[in-house]
């Protein structure tokens with residue numbers, strides 16, 4: 001069977017962040033047809049009360065999959081900055097307070113990093129993915145990309161903290177690098193690679 005003759009996996013993402021949906025659809029290509037909960041406004045808002053990326057991914061995937069048939073995948077992700085003791089971490093989306101924008105969160109990180117020398121600006125993005133069905137987690141995947149933070153915003157691609165993060169081995173931020181590069185090396189890409197491998201293995205064992 002050719003790749004294009006295989007029926008795409010119908011995946012519902014337990015996210016309201018459409019940047020994630022866009023990246024995940026791009027990375028999975030023809031393998032999956034991806035939608036997210038913004039197309040189902042009646043689905044509940046899941047409170048992220050977990051203390052790890054993994055715990056929050058599980059809460060979102062299980063919480064949403066109780067209400068819909070089929071495969072649900074949740075992405076919990078964020079930026080860890082060594083000089084800030086791992087912050088913003090699981091609070092990345094609400095670092096400057098509830099309802100604040102990506103730009104406000106990013107500017108707060110820059111402010112806290114003010115005066116910190118280049119060698120102490122190590123950071124990483126982390127992503128935990130939980131795959132669930134009927135309220136139960138079936139598999140977990142995770143990915144990390146190491147890098148460092150610059151002192152000002154550079155580039156307009158991507159979302160979130162992309163304009164201040166330079167991945168290791170590159171000289172430009174995720175905000176400047178092409179979508180193709182980010183989607184090859186990012187934390188989300190690494191986690192999705194594991195998902196793809198896992199899925200293939202399940203198919204082969206059928």
Ligand code: ITT
Nearest residue numbers: 015016017075076077078079092093159160161162
């Ligand atoms: P959902 O919970 O609805 O999925 P969210 O944006 O609130 O959406 P998270 O709780 O996982 O998701 O928070 C992730 C935050 O981490 C996100 O808002 C960004 O600020 C940051 N982040 C995650 N991945 C990123 C990426 O690829 N580039 C830049 N920032 C990223």
